Structure formats: structure tokens, C-alpha cells
Amino acid sequence: MAKPIERMGSHEILVVSRKLFLGGFCLLPFLWVFNILYIWPVRNRPDLSPQVRRYLIMSGVLSIAMFVIFATWYGVFVDHRLNWGARGDTLTVVLVKGV
Amino acid sequence: MSSTDTAKTSSSGGHPSNDAQSSSTARQPDSEASPFADTTVGNAANEPIAAGAANITAGGSPGQQGADDSDGDDQPCQACGVFPARFQCSACQSVRYCSQECQASDWRIHYRECAEIVAAMKEEQEQENGDGTAAAVGQSQPRSRTSVPRLQQGQSGDAGHESLQDGQNDRPASDDPLGAEAANVRATANRPRRRPREPRRRPRLTAEQIAAFEEAERIADMKFYMLQVYKIIKPVVICICLSILWVKISMAGSDYRPTQSSYTVYTETPTSTVSQNILGSLANAGIIIAQIVIVTIIIVVLFKRGHIKVLIGFFMVVVAMLLGFMGYILLLNLIQVLRIPLDYVTMSFALWNFAATGLVSVFWKGPMWLQQVYLTVMSSLMAFSLTGLAEWTTWMLLALLVVWDLIAVLCPFGPLKILVESSRNQNQEVPALLYTVNAVWFMASPPNSILDREADKANEAIEFENLTSGQSNSHAFTQGHARATGRDGGSISSAGASSRNSGLDSTFAASGISRTSSSMALVPNSNRDDFTPIESRENIELRERQRSGPSPGRSYGPEDGNRQQSGPPRRSEDREERGEDPTGDDDDDDDGGGLKLGLGDFVFYSVLIARAAMFDWVTTMCCTVAVLTGMNATIFLLAIYQKALPALPISICFGMLFYFATRFALVPFLAVLGPSQIFI
Numbered sequence: 001m002a003k004p005i006e007r008m009g010s011h012e013i014l015v016v017s018r019k020l021f022l023g024g025f026c027l028l029p030f031l032w033v034f035n036i037l038y039i040w041p042v043r044n045r046p047d048l049s050p051q052v053r054r055y056l057i058m059s060g061v062l063s064i065a066m067f068v069i070f071a072t073w074y075g076v077f078v079d080h081r082l083n084w085g086a087r088g089d090t091l092t093v094v095l096v097k098g099v
Numbered sequence: 100m101s102s103t104d105t106a107k108t109s110s111s112g113g114h115p116s117n118d119a120q121s122s123s124t125a126r127q128p129d130s131e132a133s134p135f136a137d138t139t140v141g142n143a144a145n146e147p148i149a150a151g152a153a154n155i156t157a158g159g160s161p162g163q164q165g166a167d168d169s170d171g172d173d174q175p176c177q178a179c180g181v182f183p184a185r186f187q188c189s190a191c192q193s194v195r196y197c198s199q200e201c202q203a204s205d206w207r208i209h210y211r212e213c214a215e216i217v218a219a220m221k222e223e224q225e226q227e228n229g230d231g232t233a234a235a236v237g238q239s240q241p242r243s244r245t246s247v248p249r250l251q252q253g254q255s256g257d258a259g260h261e262s263l264q265d266g267q268n269d270r271p272a273s274d275d276p277l278g279a280e281a282a283n284v285r286a287t288a289n290r291p292r293r294r295p296r297e298p299r300r301r302p303r304l305t306a307e308q309i310a311a312f313e314e315a316e317r318i319a320d321m322k323f324y325m326l327q328v329y330k331i332i333k334p335v336v337i338c339i340c341l342s343i344l345w346v347k348i349s350m351a352g353s354d355y356r357p358t359q360s361s362y363t364v365y366t367e368t369p370t371s372t373v374s375q376n377i378l379g380s381l382a383n384a385g386i387i388i389a390q391i392v393i394v395t396i397i398i399v400v401l402f403k404r405g406h407i408k409v410l411i412g413f414f415m416v417v418v419a420m421l422l423g424f425m426g427y428i429l430l431l432n433l434i435q436v437l438r439i440p441l442d443y444v445t446m447s448f449a450l451w452n453f454a455a456t457g458l459v460s461v462f463w464k465g466p467m468w469l470q471q472v473y474l475t476v477m478s479s480l481m482a483f484s485l486t487g488l489a490e491w492t493t494w495m496l497l498a499l500l501v502v503w504d505l506i507a508v509l510c511p512f513g514p515l516k517i518l519v520e521s522s523r524n525q526n527q528e529v530p531a532l533l534y535t536v537n538a539v540w541f542m543a544s545p546p547n548s549i550l551d552r553e554a555d556k557a558n559e560a561i562e563f564e565n566l567t568s569g570q571s572n573s574h575a576f577t578q579g580h581a582r583a584t585g586r587d588g589g590s591i592s593s594a595g596a597s598s599r600n601s602g603l604d605s606t607f608a609a610s611g612i613s614r615t616s617s618s619m620a621l622v623p624n625s626n627r628d629d630f631t632p633i634e635s636r637e638n639i640e641l642r643e644r645q646r647s648g649p650s651p652g653r654s655y656g657p658e659d660g661n662r663q664q665s666g667p668p669r670r671s672e673d674r675e676e677r678g679e680d681p682t683g684d685d686d687d688d689d690d691g692g693g694l695k696l697g698l699g700d701f702v703f704y705s706v707l708i709a710r711a712a713m714f715d716w717v718t719t720m721c722c723t724v725a726v727l728t729g730m731n732a733t734i735f736l737l738a739i740y741q742k743a744l745p746a747l748p749i750s751i752c753f754g755m756l757f758y759f760a761t762r763f764a765l766v767p768f769l770a771v772l773g774p775s776q777i778f779i
Contacts, residue, residue: 014267021460028455028456031455073445092443093431093434093440093441093442093446094355
């Protein structure tokens, strides 16, 4: 298990933050959120590299962007799945009974 | 404040005159200590703390560093477990710290024991004065000195007592009658932490004192376990509730309930007879148990051979499957029952994120709470997947598991016992991961170092850090060993005292009750006179206030930063000791320091209750209460036996008993009462 973030050196935090940030690009916005949650308690440490702050901000922006994209997609899907006919049905995981 | 430097004086000479001298100079070190603190920490806010009655006495003036270093080997920092710990609590001299921050963080725990030690010291001192013979003093002195010898030297230098120091150095040679003991002391001096003190000070206790201390220890121990119960019950209850929720949802008309696994040989049908059911389900459960046994043995072998990476890989696969596949099944249930239109794109995206984040946080790094959440959810998923088993098979499986658990943990050659022992022997090889992922084990183990009760939130990683950080390694390990061995031997009456201490004093610290290895309390020390518990209490308040203000310690992290500091450090210490049982699971890490409960226990508690939930709410509640009661009983036994115990038997037996009693007696009874409108 990992050691608590409070006990990490600033360099280690930087490495962790970068890895999480880059990992987020594998369609893993949760890792960006995770990054923010993880680093959050030490965000104001004076010895923290400014790079970390950049990663955090980027993570936040990108995860929000991903969220918006998927929320939009989901809204479109729910709205139009009945109009799409067979294609909509194949996309649906479990056909909703009654609708 | 006057007590600040007192520590050294007692060691320095033990002659009344010396003591008087030292107490007269008491203020001087004070002034020295705080500047020292300031320079290290660079924070003026420390000064009040430094001035506190229970200060760290600074042994760290440049000249003495070398001596102090070697001295620090004895005993790690009480708060963070780091070597060298160059400072000691000036009031009681019984604990060491590596820095003032550590002391500050530990103070909330330490203050009570500190007051007690000081009181006991006073008492002792008075007795000694009554004796009045110089010989007595001389004899007592070497004993007390050994525990903190070099540090005291340095400190006396600090306080300007060089002459005393000289006298002290001469003493061992002059004390011929004590030669044997001195040798003994020297031999023990290299041994890690706390234990060394025992032999020296024990003899000074009267029988009543010993009894009193043991009693106090026992009480504190019980209190600690009570606290542990609260902390461990939380994740267990959450896991159980989640399992009930999954079962209830999936029973509300889902087509995707987990099914009986394909490797079972017998399928219950409504028409099958009881004997068929029993034999068939016995066969099914036997197959599953055999798998568990084989996997357990393989894991033990891999661990003993040191193939840790293989193990980690195996656990990663297991966790990934659990989160991904069982998450998928559960999601199918959820969206069908709740009638959520969900498309494959979103679902695979969400599952991928869920599983990947879980893997990262469990196996790599992550905030503790997230790891705990994942482990709890994993356990409930596992339990959910096992609800696919037929009813009779489930009960048979649980009954066989109880037997297996007893065998594996308690028998001399039980695999889990072997695992515990081998991990103890090859401390280094226990990756933190094993603690984390030992999802398969069914045992509860006692808190090894209960010290970090407060530090629950801390990660095991610290230990890791310790282990990897080169030098401190060896200390840590030896220390862990010492503890372990201490506890093992503990059952033997008189030897038990020391072992008990090794195990328990940490307990005391944890419980915030004055603990302190009782032996410490009896060191003669005249200087302490003006130090009163009240004073110390004030001190605490002071400290607490300090905390809420700008942090005395770190430049970052105000209050919580400080608190966090206090946590993790302890944990490291603990963790070393934890080497004792790798089988412990991480879930309880969270529950606080020491107590560990395997995820396997979580899973099978939940399986039992999920099975009950498939029948009736009354049964569910009864079984929940029964299982939790059984868990409490196990923890209680843990407090008594102080060794790894199987956690399943009591809980599962209770749960099964209550299930059948409720199902065949209570529920029909209620069914009769209900219509006739009788309320009990």
C-alpha cells in the first residue's frame, strides 16, 4: 500500500501526479479525479513543485470535460434511443421493460 | 518547565547532591532546548511547547551527536519509529522522539503515562531516600542508566554537567558487585526498543506494584480492544449492508442473478430428498473448500519461497476480475431492476474506470479511505457472487470453512499459521501488498503494535518506506523480531512480564491511558519533584491550542497536517511489528492500528447474511446481530490470547444458530402473533 501523501517528498508527489495525469489519457478520467483527491491535502505545501499544481488543474479541467462529453452522450442516447430503432437496441445493455 | 532537563540528572549521578545541582540548573536547559527547537523547525510557535513540562530534552547539540546516534539505536522514535531518536521526554525519560514535532504529535497519547511515570518515580525516590544508603543509590543508578545512558551523557553536557558525566563514566568500573548485571545490561543494550528496559527495572518493583501495573495494563488493554471493536465494526457493517442491498436488488426480479459455479457437481432441486441434499451439497462445498485450501497452500509456498511478485500479480488478477466481472454482473442487476437505459459505451467506460482506479489505489498508491472503500466494495461483490450457491451448499460451505479456519490458523502446521511465522522470519519479504490483498484469509490477528491506534488513517506504506530506507531497516526488523519473540514467550509467567510489556505498552499508549512500561515508572529521580500531573495537563492544553494555531511542526499542514504526522509515523513502527502477521488485512488498517481482519472474514460474514437476506428480514437482522456479536467475542479472545485467531468460527456458528432458530422458531412464531394482533 501506498504511504500517505503527507509523508511523501515533493519530488515523489510530482512523479505520482504526473503518472496519474498521464494515465488519465487512457480513457480514465477517474484517475484525474483520483489525482486531485490524492494530492489535495498537500496542495499548499510550499515545497511543492508548481508543476504539480499544473497537473492538478489540467486533471480537473480534463475530467470535467470528459464528464460533460459523456453526460452529453448519455443524454442524447436516452433521448434518441427509441428513435434509433434496432441500432438503439443493440447499444442498450439491458432492454428496459415497458418502454 | 523545570522538569525539562531533569532526565539527565538522575542518570548522571544518582547522588543527592548531584540531583540538587541539576535541579538548580533546571532552567538552563530549558532555554537551550527551545532555541534548538526553533532552529530545527524554524517556527517560533514551538517555543511554548518546548517550554512545556514534558519537553523533549535536547541531546542533539552538535558535540554529542555521535554518541546520541549510537544511542538512538536502542529505541526508535515513539511517534514515527525512525532512528535515531535523539530526544527523550524530559519528564519521564521513558520515550524517545526524533523531533519535536513527533513529540508534540505524540503528546496527546503520552501525557497520561508521563504523569503516571513521574508520580511513580517520585514514590520510588522517596523510598530510596528512606534507605539513605549510598550503595542503594549506586545500585539503582546503573539500572536506570542503561536505558538512556548515552543520551543522558549528551544531555548532561548540554546542561553543563560535565563533571557529573565523568563520574558517571567511572561508575561501571567501580561497581564490581554489579558486574554481572552490568554485563547483562550491556548485552541487552543492543536489543531493540523497550524490551531492554525491562530486566533492569523490574527488580525494583514490589509485588503489589507489579500487580497494580499488570492490572492497569489489563484494563488499558481491554479499553483499547473496545475501541478497536468500534473501528472494525464499521467496515464490516458497511460490507454486510452492501451485500444485503445487492441481494435485495437482485431478488427484485432480475434475470442476472449470480449462478452456481460450473464446477459444482450437484444441483439442488425442490424434489430432492434431505439426504440427497446433504450429500450433494457436501460434495459441492468440499470442492470449493478444496480449491480454497489448494490456493492457500500455493500462496503460502510462494510466499515462503519469496515469489512476492507472482503473488502480487495473482492478487491483481483476482481484484481486476472481481471489480470488472462482478461489477458487470451487479450492474446488470441494477439497471434491470431499476430500469435504467444504459448503453454499452457508457457502461464499459464506467466499468473500465471503476476497475482501473480500484487497481491503482489498492496496488499502487492512493488515499487510504479510497482503498478502504474499494476493499469493502470488493468484499461485498465477492459475497454477492457467492450468493449464487444453492442454499444447502452455502451452509455446508460455511460449516466447512469454520473447520478449515480453525485448522489453518491454530494447528501447528496450518498454512495460515505457517504464513504468519514465515512472514515473521523473513520480515523484509512481506510486501505491504500482502497485507492488503490477503483476501483469502480468515483470521483476526491481534494488533501488534497498538501504538498507532490513532494512526489508523496512516498507510502501511510508511513501513514500506522504512523497510526500503536502508539502515533503519535492520533496526526495524530486529525490533519487530524482538517484539514478536517477546510476545511468544510471553505466556511464560515471569518472562511474561517483559513480553507483555513489549506487547502491551503500546496498547497503553494507544488507549491513551497511562501505560508506559510500568518499569519505567520506578526509576528514581529526584528532579521530578516539581513536576505534577496538573502541570502536565496544562501542558497538554497548551499544546492543543498550539495545534489549532499555526502548526508548530511542519511549515505546511496546519492542524490536520500535524495530526496526520502523528498518524503515519506511528504506523511505521507498527508496521514493522506487523511483520508478524502478514495475514492481516488491510481493511482493518483502517480500523486502526493493530487489529486486523482478513477480507475473507468480511466476505463470509456477508455471505451468511446475504443468504439470510434471501429468506426474510427478521432472519437478516438476527443474523447480523449474531455475526457482529461473534466478531466482538473474537476480538475479546484476541485481547486475552494476544495471538492470531481465526475470526470465522464464533461468528459463523452464532450466525448459523440464529439463522435456523429464527427461521424455524421465531418467524413462524411471529407469523402466528401477527394476525392475532399481539405485540410483545
